[in-house]
Amino acid sequence: MTMELDTTEVAAKTPDHEQPWAELGLKEHEYDRIRDILGRRPTNAELAMYSVMWSEHCSYKSSKVHLRRFGEQAPHSDALLVGMGENAGVVDVGHGYAVTFKIESHNHPSYVEPYQGAATGVGGIVRDILAMGARPIAVMDPLRFGPMDAPDTKRVLPGVVAGIGGYGNCLGLPNIGGEVVFDPSYAANPLVNALCVGVLRHEDIHLANASGVGNKIVLFGARTGGDGIGGASILASESFDDTKPSKRPSVQVGDPFMEKVLIECCLELFSARVVEGIQDLGAAGISCATSELASNGDGGMHVDLEKVLLRDPSLTPGEILMSESQERMMGVVAPENLDAFLAITAKWDVETAVIGEVTDTGRLVIDWHGETIVDVDPRTVAHDGPVYERPYERPAWQDDLQAASPSSLPRPAGGAQLRETLLQLAAAPNLASKSWVTDQYDRYVLGNTVLAQPENAGVVRIDDQTGLGVAVATDGNGRYTKLDPYAGAQLALAEAYRNVATSGARPVAVTDCLNFGSPEDPGVMWQFAEAVRGLADGCQTLGTPVTGGNVSLYNQTGDVAILPTPVVGVLGVLDDVARRTPLGFRETGHAIYLLGTTREEFGGSEWAHVVHGHLGGLPPAVDLDAERQLGEILIAAARDGLIDAAHDLSDGGLAQALVESTLRYGVGARVAVPGGIDPFVFLFSESQGRALVAVSPDTDERFVRLCAERGYPNQRIGVVGGAALSVDDLFDVDLDELRRAHESTFPAAFDA
């Protein structure tokens, strides 16, 4: 069968030609709008471009109206060099250095094909960071799965972890943190989020725009193949449904070796100053890169699509435009620099093709063997996609959920039951040691990792001379967010902020990955709107702007959405990483202080979840001013060398913090329950704004004075030492027994 090439000329003459807009994920009114914009029907290639670029994943059409808050309410920050809207935000960290960081989701592909889905998630976010002109220096992966004992979790989790390790380890980026969380709502919608941090000099910032008429458009890296066609529109922007065909062909396949070479090659291109603009190829492939580069630059571009190097010569022009083959970059290169550019890509054995040039026509024109198959205003593809004001409404069940307080749940009483609860929580999937996962990631490569999991935050050194470095933590609590989306988003922010400050770093910026169900459900849309509002307000209070991130919608199976899960990443700066605070107790005789106020707060707690399978009531109260004060104390104490160890309090409360602090170096602690508080509340409440610190007798007085000066509540609750964790005369747990409980859960579940 021969098919006539669907040129713009043909399209103009055949207005009634039936087109597969629905199969490509477009709604009828969206298709009609494309026809209005073009004044004719789109060609097949144009339809392919619009369908991927107007997908939820690429266009943020349901979330845009809410996300504006992050810009409108952004706190003033002198540190912000590049804000939202670019591949990633860029923050000044001093000494001429800047840091760029961003988090993204790769949820649906990781469910369909866990290894490749997770691997290419790492690859994609790394290229975003690279495209800013930065050297990627670390990654971290917040992960969420269905119940640990579900058969499908045994397929998904090991595959995802192996994929992240297989790609990240081969790429040579240390994996310094993240999360592993289990909840039944993620059973058919695991969340695989990936964060990358990069570093660059201020003068090296590169932006994605195609300026300078006559400049060459160069596609380099891996060849274009048939993998990942329609990944953004079909896979990422629809719910799963058994009635549709398998989506495995929509998952991309990664080649980490190619990406490693591409990183080194790009960094050499940047340092040789032979690149005017650069864009990574991710979702929507060439469609995205050409339309975004053109509309952010002088507005015109001409491409000869047959010049694209192919892995599969049978691909149609539309498929080439939509392919999401990995490890590709698009550069804008001045003609006089082209030879130097090609010499560098040749040195790294990176295949390169000059596929077009920048024009002043204001049109993106793509030819296929001399015949025009795309002729569009690139802005209409990249920026003027549909914007939906989706209806949203507080779900009817929200009141009942909040009324179902955990206050009447039976609680452990007496030493033996408290001891049993502590061990039960220490071994629970969400709180158990994650070494089984993180030992599959290289945390040492690049030689700058100062702290990595299970520490409060990952800390990497940027500059050997000064010791300048950054700390990053990600957090999110879907249970809290379900109980109260506004508060839940702020609690995620508060926890990540606290983790960064606990490690001794000054929090400066935020990235977020907003994982929610279907935006077509008004209840889900309400959760989303509330979470965005909470996060924007919270960032304003804490003075940490959102610099970028990602929205992942349609995380649901049938009518059942995942727990609303905003994952928040906070970046902090350490002027000297030698001043960082580790979490483990080390020295016998150090005093243990609890900072902050403990209230009876069990709504959404790990205790209610693990012991009673209960979710109801209200999450812990948020007090961001208190978080800020606590942060200032922890940062000052680290800088002045007043504390030896610190651990933030979050899921599982004080008990879990004590478990982790004692097991880290195998040094025990003896703790006394202060008067006037119930031991159960003291040990297991999840009140916010709290941290545990260990203080040497030499600095004890100065530390107490620091807290007093700032008027922050603090109590001396115990002393470091021994081979057990002891709480008053209530109970003792030998550290060996505690370690067995805490460290056996993952091997028992996944080694079998």
Next chain:
Amino acid sequence: MRIGVVTFPGSLDDHDAARAVRVAGGDPVVLWHADADVRGVDAVVLPGGFSYGDYLRAGAIAGMAPVMSAVVDAARGGMPVLGICNGFQVLCEAHLLPGAMLRNEHLRFVCRDQRLRVENAATSWTSAYGQGQEIVVPLKNIDGCYVADERTLDELEAEGRVAFRYVGENPNGSLRDIAGITNARGNVVGLMPHPEHAVDALTGPTTDGLGFFTSVLEGMAHA
């Protein structure tokens, strides 16, 4: 003293190896896989990573890289050569050391702080250690299970050419707990663990790895 560190496409720990050389007081020299010579260096480190993606077999393509003929000649002439992780695999593929590495027994990548015993403190890269000294350095690999035929293993043992052994749980199924070996002359040493990641207390679990680099510098100073 100039110590060359080879960068193959896919090398990952080349900068760390260079830093370790610097910390020990040497001058690191960048060597490129496509070069035909070793630029007159006094010793060579083949760093960790996934050279050429390790898609064929770990170290197999790197073993045939242009720079390797020069490294092999220099090693046969007595120049100290250290292969770390992927570098060890490359040394085996280049037949400077016997045996080969298979996928870890449990089939997973493993990254952990590993205790080793220095079984031969007389090589170019281990003279700073005491015989039988235990050290802790990071281990991180997926193809780390050392294998060789029985006769080779017996020879290695008899000639004192097992340079390092894992202490405690064997992390990858290596035969006879072998973590690293040396050639008969003691100038070529390969091991799976990463001494270059244990030269700074801030970023490594210990500074136990520094001795590799001070050993070779000391040896050359007295040569």
